[in-house]
Amino acid sequence: MQTLIKVENLVKRYARRNPAGGQEELLALDGVSFEVLAGSTLAVVGESGSGKSTLALCLACLEEATSGSIWLEGKDICKVAEKERREMRPQIQMIFQDPANSLNPRWRTLEIVTEPLVLRGGISRDEMKKQVYALLGRVGLPAETAKRLPCELSGGQRQRLAIARVLALEPKVLILDEALSALDCSVQAQIANLLMELQGALGMTYVFITHDLGMAAHLADEIVVMNGGRIVERGRAEEVLREPREEITRRLVAAVPRLTRSPLAPIGR
Amino acid sequence: MASVLEVQELHVSYRDGEGEERAALAGVSFDLAPGEILGVLGESGSGKSTLATALVRLLAVNGQITRGAVLFEGKNLLRAAPEELREIRGGRISLIFQEPSLALHPTMRAGEQVYQVLAAHGTSGKSALREKTRQIFAMVFPEEAERIARSYPHELSGGQRQRVLIAQAVACGPSVILADEPTASLDPTTQMEILGVFRTLREKLGVAMIFITHNPALLAGFADRVLVLYGGRVVELGPAKVLGEPRHPYTKALFQCVPAGFGGNGNARKARLPAIAGESSVSALPLKGCAYEPRCAERMDVCREREPELLSVNEGHSVSCFKYEK
Numbered sequence: 001m002q003t004l005i006k007v008e009n010l011v012k013r014y015a016r017r018n019p020a021g022g023q024e025e026l027l028a029l030d031g032v033s034f035e036v037l038a039g040s041t042l043a044v045v046g047e048s049g050s051g052k053s054t055l056a057l058c059l060a061c062l063e064e065a066t067s068g069s070i071w072l073e074g075k076d077i078c079k080v081a082e083k084e085r086r087e088m089r090p091q092i093q094m095i096f097q098d099p100a101n102s103l104n105p106r107w108r109t110l111e112i113v114t115e116p117l118v119l120r121g122g123i124s125r126d127e128m129k130k131q132v133y134a135l136l137g138r139v140g141l142p143a144e145t146a147k148r149l150p151c152e153l154s155g156g157q158r159q160r161l162a163i164a165r166v167l168a169l170e171p172k173v174l175i176l177d178e179a180l181s182a183l184d185c186s187v188q189a190q191i192a193n194l195l196m197e198l199q200g201a202l203g204m205t206y207v208f209i210t211h212d213l214g215m216a217a218h219l220a221d222e223i224v225v226m227n228g229g230r231i232v233e234r235g236r237a238e239e240v241l242r243e244p245r246e247e248i249t250r251r252l253v254a255a256v257p258r259l260t261r262s263p264l265a266p267i268g269r
Numbered sequence: 270m271a272s273v274l275e276v277q278e279l280h281v282s283y284r285d286g287e288g289e290e291r292a293a294l295a296g297v298s299f300d301l302a303p304g305e306i307l308g309v310l311g312e313s314g315s316g317k318s319t320l321a322t323a324l325v326r327l328l329a330v331n332g333q334i335t336r337g338a339v340l341f342e343g344k345n346l347l348r349a350a351p352e353e354l355r356e357i358r359g360g361r362i363s364l365i366f367q368e369p370s371l372a373l374h375p376t377m378r379a380g381e382q383v384y385q386v387l388a389a390h391g392t393s394g395k396s397a398l399r400e401k402t403r404q405i406f407a408m409v410f411p412e413e414a415e416r417i418a419r420s421y422p423h424e425l426s427g428g429q430r431q432r433v434l435i436a437q438a439v440a441c442g443p444s445v446i447l448a449d450e451p452t453a454s455l456d457p458t459t460q461m462e463i464l465g466v467f468r469t470l471r472e473k474l475g476v477a478m479i480f481i482t483h484n485p486a487l488l489a490g491f492a493d494r495v496l497v498l499y500g501g502r503v504v505e506l507g508p509a510k511v512l513g514e515p516r517h518p519y520t521k522a523l524f525q526c527v528p529a530g531f532g533g534n535g536n537a538r539k540a541r542l543p544a545i546a547g548e549s550s551v552s553a554l555p556l557k558g559c560a561y562e563p564r565c566a567e568r569m570d571v572c573r574e575r576e577p578e579l580l581s582v583n584e585g586h587s588v589s590c591f592k593y594e595k
Binding site: 047048154155156157184185186187188190192193196211212213214215217218219237251252254255256257258259 | 458
């Protein structure tokens, strides 16, 4: 397998106002570097505020990195001209945590999935319609959902719809930002299965941003652990989670809720 | 020991846009012992949030309790007068919801928000209430109690905000806390911390708790007993070891959905997870027979004909499934 994404020394600074009224700098990403192999899944784990969502936004070109490079097939998406970036964008797509907030509430499923096809252009209306139904089938949505509004779908169906919409662009990379976290356990399993199925069939590459280490261990080939905007640990998923080296990883692993666990001691803190 | 809360045959329905009644809870019964942590496990559409709001009669306007009784310390809350209910809510029974940022006043300091709860329920003077507020903060925030009491919600982390809600909830010394997904918006390390806080409060104050969640793994090592809801019905109720040895086909299937992950010897990495087919939404429930029958892997003919009742399979462990009918 070859490297599809190569992130080099990525830095993202935000300016924010501190309570005293002055400007303050927040270093959300502090020199992040990693590679993702084509067709594999990289899980990015860490606590709230560790920088994992900023990383997702930078990878999806939704935030501009302060410095550093994101190489996709030999091109640095941080440096290319806007016109070229626009052409590269469809290749990296994002699935958000809450599909209810990432879908237009007044559009029907058919319109939602048609939009990216219109933007891509080059095919007739009839052909588009045919492709929409094929995409709905691909993500396991019955054809009659084409006429439904997002609010008439269940949480799991909405997430399937969000996946169908990005598939229309034939992306190479999917950034899954807590894409399973808002779903019920049984629905999480359904969507996880769908993602693995699609990866097998289409050879897609996933960057799975999550705080659910159990699911990360199941889906990922490699794991990076983030803390304070840096990658503190990285390796094959099962190794990192079975023998965590860093304190923060150990803490994350210990906090994973497990069905078989000895009684929790009351914490005095 | 007498139970502090006893729920008998609770039925709740909502009127939908077309004016039709849809049942959300169809005969839920259980009791809660003093100081007990009861974990209520359910997915979307199971009726778990309806249960929390129905117990203290805070249902949405289109919701209605059609039958049943909620006995709190011997008194039926469904017959209580509005003034009585106001005394009980926040005083004797308190509620904690999922999103602390929505439950707190954005421009009021945390300390003041706890003080207000005390003031609404107490009769003592201002300085006594201030002192009480200080004590509560010291208990919930052993470190930095004063700084947090002076902070506004936006200056606090998610976990700290959730602790402020907990401070409000325990302020008046309730005998029951109803918590609806109180840790769902927190990351796992904070989640564990909050569960620890609840355990501590239980030890210190002896408060009983109904902890509602969709995540079975959160209940392990935390809850004393587990109640599993499906389609507005209790499908399984038993001691915490139910989490290790579920008996109802739904509970079994639900637990298998959770990846065994690292260290576990369950499903291999990247293998298909044994998901339950279909949806759990209310509209998908059958009109007759067992609510879980359409999705059940172990269905029998009888499941389509009538509804199963809760059957005792072990001491204190009951399951509503025909498989266990003798």
